[in-house]
Amino acid sequence: MEGSSGGNDMELLSKTLQVEHKLFYFDLKENPRGHYLKISEKTSATRSTIIVPVKGISRVRMEGLALVVEVVVLVQGQLAQI
Template sequence: MEFSSGDGGRSGGNDVELLSKTLQVEHKLFYFDMKENPCGRYLNIYEKTSATRETIIVPFNGIAWFFDIFNYYVTSDDQR
């Protein structure tokens, strides 16, 4: 697993990129871009392949809930 800074995301419209990180897990490459626009801050998570781009957009106030769900799966996997 490799986690690094990157410029994977591209800003569009009034969106301002605040932070960009890239995570590589096995053959998968994920981009995490913290952005801000007139509606507020949000986390843009996506996986880009040569043919497609799958995106999840999480409002800033939902990031902690996302973290809780990911943590649940990590800890439940340890209990098996």
């Protein structure tokens, strides 16, 4: 969450996903200001992180699913042209 050092935050749930050479970490955490989802991407050289407050998780999920559908349709259309 904004301004959070994360030092004293409690981890409630953690999942890891490997896609090719990247590792994705999904960590549900809690601090005095509430719950949040920390999503990190790690490659051999870099690490990127976003924080989603628990109130925004449903919206991120819906927008993400809509984007996945659009990508699948686009890729299928491109493959059909080959």
